[in-house]
Each structure stands twice: as C-alpha cells, then as structure tokens.
Amino acid sequence: MSTIAKAMELLEFFSLDRPEIGLSDFHRLARRDKATTFRHLSALESAGLLEQNPATRAYRIGPAVLRLAHMREVTLPRRAGLRVALPRLAEATGETAHASLLDASGLTTLAHHEAPQHSARVVLHESRLPLHATASGIAALAFGDEDLMKRALAAMPAYTDTTARSPEDLQAAVARARASGIAISNQTFETGVTGFAAPLFDSTGIAGAVAVAAVSSRVTPELQTLILTELMNAARTISANWGGTIPPALAAAWAAQAGPETAP
Amino acid sequence: MSTIAKAMELLEFFSLDRPEIGLSDFHRLARRDKATTFRHLSALESAGLLEQNPATRAYRIGPAVLRLAHMREVTLPRRAGLRVALPRLAEATGETAHASLLDASGLTTLAHHEAPQHSARVVLHESRLPLHATASGIAALAFGDEDLMKRALAAMPAYTDTTARSPEDLQAAVARARASGIAISNQTFETGVTGFAAPLFDSTGIAGAVAVAAVSSRVTPELQTLILTELMNAARTISANWGGTIPPALAAAWAAQAGPETAP
DNA sequence: TGTATTGGTTCATTATTCAAACCATTGGTT
DNA sequence: AACCAATGGTTTGAATAATGAACCAATACA
Numbered sequence: 365m366s367t368i369a370k371a372m373e374l375l376e377f378f379s380l381d382r383p384e385i386g387l388s389d390f391h392r393l394a395r396r397d398k399a400t401t402f403r404h405l406s407a408l409e410s411a412g413l414l415e416q417n418p419a420t421r422a423y424r425i426g427p428a429v430l431r432l433a434h435m436r437e438v439t440l441p442r443r444a445g446l447r448v449a450l451p452r453l454a455e456a457t458g459e460t461a462h463a464s465l466l467d468a469s470g471l472t473t474l475a476h477h478e479a480p481q482h483s484a485r486v487v488l489h490e491s492r493l494p495l496h497a498t499a500s501g502i503a504a505l506a507f508g509d510e511d512l513m514k515r516a517l518a519a520m521p522a523y524t525d526t527t528a529r530s531p532e533d534l535q536a537a538v539a540r541a542r543a544s545g546i547a548i549s550n551q552t553f554e555t556g557v558t559g560f561a562a563p564l565f566d567s568t569g570i571a572g573a574v575a576v577a578a579v580s581s582r583v584t585p586e587l588q589t590l591i592l593t594e595l596m597n598a599a600r601t602i603s604a605n606w607g608g609t610i611p612p613a614l615a616a617a618w619a620a621q622a623g624p625e626t627a628p
Numbered sequence: 629m630s631t632i633a634k635a636m637e638l639l640e641f642f643s644l645d646r647p648e649i650g651l652s653d654f655h656r657l658a659r660r661d662k663a664t665t666f667r668h669l670s671a672l673e674s675a676g677l678l679e680q681n682p683a684t685r686a687y688r689i690g691p692a693v694l695r696l697a698h699m700r701e702v703t704l705p706r707r708a709g710l711r712v713a714l715p716r717l718a719e720a721t722g723e724t725a726h727a728s729l730l731d732a733s734g735l736t737t738l739a740h741h742e743a744p745q746h747s748a749r750v751v752l753h754e755s756r757l758p759l760h761a762t763a764s765g766i767a768a769l770a771f772g773d774e775d776l777m778k779r780a781l782a783a784m785p786a787y788t789d790t791t792a793r794s795p796e797d798l799q800a801a802v803a804r805a806r807a808s809g810i811a812i813s814n815q816t817f818e819t820g821v822t823g824f825a826a827p828l829f830d831s832t833g834i835a836g837a838v839a840v841a842a843v844s845s846r847v848t849p850e851l852q853t854l855i856l857t858e859l860m861n862a863a864r865t866i867s868a869n870w871g872g873t874i875p876p877a878l879a880a881a882w883a884a885q886a887g888p889e890t891a892p
Numbered sequence: 893t894g895t896a897t898t899g900g901t902t903c904a905t906t907a908t909t910c911a912a913a914c915c916a917t918t919g920g921t922t
Numbered sequence: 923a924a925c926c927a928a929t930g931g932t933t934t935g936a937a938t939a940a941t942g943a944a945c946c947a948a949t950a951c952a
Binding site: 366367386387388398399402406421 | 897898899900901902907908
C-alpha cells in the first residue's frame with residue numbers, strides 16, 4: 365500500500381456520525397503508527413484537505429475540498445441533475461430517497477432527501493455503499509460490465525443475516541434486477557430497511573443508482589408499486605439530466621413493470 | 629517535500645479553465661518525474677479523489693470529493709450562510725460578488741454571484757486568491773494574526789503593475805484596510821478590475837472575506853459608496869450566519885464609514 | 893502525588909522515489 | 923505505407939524519503 369493510499373484512507377474514516385477525529389482516534393482506527401498518522405494528517409492539513417478544530421485540535425474536512433467539489437460540479441454537473449427529481453421521489457413515496465455515484469471501487473452517496481410525512485424514516489449514515497449488499501449496488505451491477513462484478517465478488521462482507529454470501533446468491537439477485545429493471549434488497553445492509561434502486565446512466569454508460577430506503581414494516585404491495593413507478597420516473601429524469609440514455613433492454617423491463625398497471 | 633504533499637499539489641493544477649489534465653501535462657506542470665506522477669495519479673484515482681475520463685484518459689476531480697464536501701457542509705455549514713447575502717450583494721451593486729474562506733495557505737473561493745444588470749461583468753477564473761494582491765487578502769490580513777502576515781510576506785508575486793511589491797507597501801495597504809474596515813485594491817490582481825472586500829468571522833475569529841469585483845472604468849464615487857455600504861451589510865449577515873462576532877474596532881470603523889452619509 | 897491520555901517529536905532501518913531509458917498506441921503528414 | 927510526434931504507461935540501480943519504537947510535554951483525573 366502506497367503512502368498516498370494510506371493518507372487517503374484516513375479520509376474514509378470521516379462520516380456524518382464522526383465528522384471530527386483526533387490523532388489518537390486516527391491512530392486506533394487506521395491501526396497505523398501514531399507518528400506516521402500524525403505526519404499524514406499534517407500533510408493533508410497543509411494541503412487544505414483537512415483542518416484542525418482550534419478548540420479540540422481534532423481534524424475535520426478542510427476548505428480545499430469545497431473548491432474541488434465546486435470545480436467538479438461546474439464542469440461535470442451531477443448534483444444539479446438531482447435537485448428536482450430526488451425531493452419529488454422522497455415526497456411521492458413518503459420514504460427516504462438517495463442517489464449515488466459509481467466509481468472505481470463502489471458507490472458514493474451523492475445526496476439524500478428525507479420525506480417529511482413520517483417521523484420514523486430511514487436516516488443514512490454511510491456514504492460509501494457496498495455493491496453486493498445494497499439495492500443500489502445490485503442495480504449498478506445489473507447494468508455494469510463484468511469488471512464491476514469481479515470487484516463486487518472480491519469482497520463480500522455480511523452485514524445482516526440476509527446479505528448475499530455466495531457469488532451464486534449475488535448473481536441471482538443481479539439477474540433478477542436485470543430482468544425487472546429495479547433492484548430490491550430486503551434488509552441486506554441494515555435490518556429493518558428495505559431498499560429499492562434503479563440504475564442511472566451518463567454519456568459513458570452506467571454512472572450510479574437512485575434508491576428509496578423504506579422502513580421494512582411499512583412496505584405493503586401498494587407502497588411497493590408506488591415506489592417502483594416513482595423510481596423509474598426519477599431514474600429516467602436523472603439519467604436524462606446527466607446526458608445518458610436508457611439501454612433498450614432496461615426500457616423494455618420498465619415498460620413491462622408499468623404495463624400491467626396501466627393496461628385497461 | 630513529502631510524498632503526500634506532492635500528490636496533493638497535483639490537485640492544485642485543476643481550475644475552472646483546466647478541469648481535466650492528462651499524465652504528460654501533469655508531468656510538465658508539476659515538473660516531476662513521469663513515472664512518479666503516474667503512481668501519484670493512480671493512487672489518487674483509486675481513492676476516488678480523481679477519476680479518468682474514459683474517452684480521453686485525462687484525469688479529473690473524482691466523486692469522493694463530493695462526499696467529503698457534502699460532509700463538511702452538513703457539519704460545518706459555510707455555503708449555506710451565503711445563500712441570501714451574496715446574490716443580494718451582487719444585485720444591489722450591479723457587480724460580481726464573491727466570498728472566500730481562509731485556510732492555512734491562503735484564500736479559497738467558496739462561491740461567486742454575478743449581477744444580471746451589466747453584460748460586461750467580472751468573471752472569476754481563479755479559485756485560489758493570493759493574500760497580498762487581492763482586496764479579500766488584504767481584508768483578511770487586516771484582521772488576522774501576525775502568523776498570517778508572515779505567510780503573506782513569504783511569497784509576493786507581482787500580477788500587475790500595481791501589485792504590492794515590498795513588505796512596506798503591503799503593510800500600508802493592510803493598515804488602511806484596518807482603519808477603514810474595508811480593503812480596496814485597484815487592479816492589483818487583474819487589470820481592469822477594482823476589488824472591495826470586508827473580513828468575515830466565525831466562532832474562532834477571522835474566517836474569510838466577502839468581496840465585490842467591479843469593472844474599474846465603471847467605479848464612480850457614488851458606486852463606491854454603494855458598494856461599501858452593501859459590503860458591510862453582507863459581511864455582518866454572513867459573519868452572523870457563521871457564528872462569528874465583529875471585533876469592536878471593526879464595528880467602529882464601519883460605523884465611521886457609514887456615519888458621514890447618514891448624519892443629518 | 894501518581895497515572896493515564898492527549899498531541900507531538902526523534903533517529904536507525906526500510907521502503908519509495910528519482911531519472912532516463914524503453915513499449916505500445918494513436919492521429920496526423922508526406 | 924512509411925514516418926513522425928504525440929500520448930499513456932513500465933521498467934531499471936542510485937538517491938531520498940517514509941517508517942515505527944521509544945520518548946517528551948501538557949493536560950485531566952483520582
């Protein structure tokens with residue numbers, strides 16, 4: 365593992381639950397030498413990627429990140445394409461909606477939107493989603509290449525009792541998603557949460573996924589139908605905003621989903 | 629220079645004008661070995677901080693940056709505090725308004741807003757502002773500590789004929805800003821652009837600056853008075869949003885500015 | 893007072909980077 | 923087709939960094 369990779373790994377420990385981390389915590393979390401950790405943190409700080417809370421001396425995300433994110437968003441807009449579709453999806457379904465972006469090593473949560481209707485709603489903590497254990501991941505795998513599948517198969521930790529354990533289980537789930545155009549995961553990542561996801565495309569192909577995370581006990585057949593319909597609409601809108609086209613096979617699968625409902 | 633610092637430096641070469649950079653360009657821009665540059669880029673890519681454009685193989689900012697920026701904004705909102713004040717400042721003055729955040733090595737542009745009134749307006753290209761050559765930098769220096777001034781004096785490249793060259797010139801400009809509460813820079817960074825800036829504060833002290841960049845030929849005494857008034861209002865609002873307090877000396881300086889106008 | 897924990901620093905050992913060469917591919921010219 | 927000048931990417935021993943165990947200073951707590 366390169367020095368740079370080690371330093372970058374430190375950034376992975378930040379989350380909405382843990383937005384500030386001190387030297388000793390980093391030392392323990394990363395299981396790396398304290399001196400080394402300190403040097404890495406200092407280097408990241410002087411680059412502006414981190415900054416120290418003057419009061420606690422704990423490290424947090426620095427302002428340089430804002431500049432980089434702004435630049436990416438100006439030249440390659442992604443969040444902008446969600447601005448209307450994601451709140452609409454959350455409101456129409458009454459559940460939490462989120463969209464994630466596919467990169468070399470998995471899915472990164474781009475944005476999430478919570479429905480105002482229910483007091484009990486799914487709150488997202490993780491911003492990095494595993495391919496094999498989330499509806500979003502399955503949706504991406506269903507329309508990604510074999511290389512992506514290989515990376516998913518490389519590491520398959522079990523999060524709950526129902527997380528796919530074997531390559532066969534995973535491939536079966538992916539095949540179902542490919543056939544129906546929507547991935548459904550029943551408590552494979554977090555207990556009590558059922559995930560529904562549709563793939564998103566940009567001009568280069570599969571680019572991410574849009575998903576609804578619903579409280580499992582609330583999912584009735586009626587709600588599920590509503591979620592699937594809204595999810596297809598949202599995915600169509602977002603992919604169009606991102607300059608992507610829906611593959612014919614997926615368009616057909618979606619039409620088949622909607623067909624029985626809209627037929628006279 | 630540490631390996632991490634070198635890798636981080638690569639990120640500095642991105643700008644709105646140059647959002648994608650290939651291996652050979654990096655090799656030339658950073659004046660560093662091609663093999664090493666490639667390893668650094670690969671490491672940054674596998675961390676998600678960069679990604680390769682599949683068509684051109686050039687590198688661009690990766691999706692991990694969006695996740696980090698989102699996290700910072702949720703836990704330490706800064707952009708949110710500008711949402712109302714910055715557009716108002718641009719509209720009221722008819723010129724381009726922008727706000728920047730102070731970090732260890734200078735100012736980073738957070739957001740900018742262009743006035744709709746004029747077809748000729750200042751368009752910002754640089755997201756990294758030098759302390760010694762911009763109104764924002766002078767404003768920050770006027771209310772920052774000596775350490776910040778030391779860093780400003782360490783590197784003072786000349787951008788135009790009127791950029792401060794000597795430490796004395798800079799310290800004089802800073803003293804004027806400290807006395808009046810507003811920094812004014814006449815074409816010290818870009819020719820044809822006059823900058824006006826006020827310091828911004830958060831709970832820890834000086835945190836950045838809010839500025840108006842005006843087309844120099846359009847600046848009349850009337851416009852200048854308008855800009856100063858609006859700038860003070862904007863700075864007060866934003867600092868309040870950021871949880872900061874205006875130092876008494878600055879409040880007095882601003883009152884003196886406004887005083888002569890509002891006196892009967 | 894003693895102890896545990898914090899952030900931060902030092903110095904031999906070990907791993908990485910450097911520079912300059914080389915490969916393979918692509919796009920344009922003659 | 924042959925050629926040229928780019929591109930991204932890889933390989934080689936000599937130079938230069940990174941590493942980790944122990945150490946230091948300050949704070950908090952009992």
